[in-house]
Amino acid sequence: MTEWSYTVKIWAIRKRDYRKPYQLRWKVGLRPHSESFLTQGLADSRRAQLITAAREGEPFDVETGLPKSMVAKKLDISWYEHARNYIAMKWGDSPGNTRRTLAEAMATVTPAFVKDTKGMPDNRTVRRALYSWAFNKNRWDEELPADVAKTLDWFKRKSLPMSALSDRLVVRSALSALSKKLDGETAAGSTIRRKRAIFYNALEFAIDAELLADNPLDRIKWTAPEQVVEEVDPECVPNPAQGAKLLAAVRDQGKRGRRLVAFFGCMYYAAARPEEVIGLRAKDCDLPRRGWGLLRLHETRPRSGKAWTDSGESHEKKGLKHRPRKAVRRVPIPPELVALLRWHLSAYGTAPDGRVFQTLRGGLVQDTGYGEVWAEARSRALSPAEFESVLAKRPYDLRHAAVSTWLSSGVEPQLVAERAGHSVAVLFREYAKFLKDGDDAANAKISARLEKGA
Known part of the structure; x- marks a missing residue:
């Protein structure tokens, strides 16, 4: 000090x-x-x-x-230099996806902190240079492409000094920037909150570095643009009949489809996230011959991309999302999924490290591969009108189908949240429409109880 x-x-x-x-x-x-x-x-x-x-x-x-x-x-140093120092400070302890998120936030606000825009390249060129190169520490020792080098040299010359951030109007311009997508549309509320939190943390780092006396965001009255409530759209969620047809359409795609039907089944019957299914191991599955089984989820394999990981691999090994590293989520699974997993293990065995799902060469299942199979399944299982709609557009919609099925079946929201790996607050926010569907049933139960008491 x-x-x-x-x-x-x-x-x-x-x-x-x-x-x-x-x-x-x-x-x-x-x-x-x-x-x-x-x-x-x-x-x-x-x-x-x-x-x-x-x-x-x-x-x-x-x-x-x-x-x-x-x-x-x-x-006093420039914002551009400070932002790179911030990335360097956070890099070592951050997983790949967090690194990408940090780079995205810095790439969003940095164009707001320039002396003028004379000679600034177009938005997409700027975003590529900042996101993929300036704020990706893994690439700092690589030779820059000519257009990237030119763009970054422009920012080095034009970037405002950190002392300029004591002006609240200057900082407010960054808040406006992080509220917009590259095409100028308003960003999602979760994206705005995430980027603002990172920006705030970068300013706190500036205080630690004695570049700022206080955090200017604390002195700014600012409200994010109004957002549509972030709820799961019921139009995306397949009903049980549609879900069964979609899984059958996956199975009918030959060897490639048969290797993935249980993969999609884990999302549909157990509300597992794709990265959780990729990391699922046989020893974490209780699969009795009859009745319900159990999955113990405690490992994920999120795909960050080779450019963002220390290992150079596309996937990283992590714990559950928003949970302590050693947390375990226990999810009871119905006989339908038990049967799918038993058949899969009997037909394909496990990968050398015990994973249930693997490619033909024993590698990790890739989103590009299962995405193609899912797209083909939709074209086979859905009517032309359904195919053109948002129904089951993404494999992730199978997870939404599982949660909505549990809720509509009358399972207590607290238990649904626990099985899905949500907080209760997130469950009520994202699945509000499905909870409302249970009002009539709840009212009937209350009326029956009142009549009994009378």
């Missing part, structure tokens, strides 16, 4: 027989300082600066001997 002192003594300039003959000497606290100059005028100018700062009551830095205003100016 910087040590400040108001005890300052400044001596007259003395001349010596050196290359820089004019020496200014002063003392801050008990620590002496000196600086030499080529001319008397330069020495007098610096001495006048120190005297003025002392008379105006500025604290002096004991280490450097400089008044606070001069220390701040000396430390």
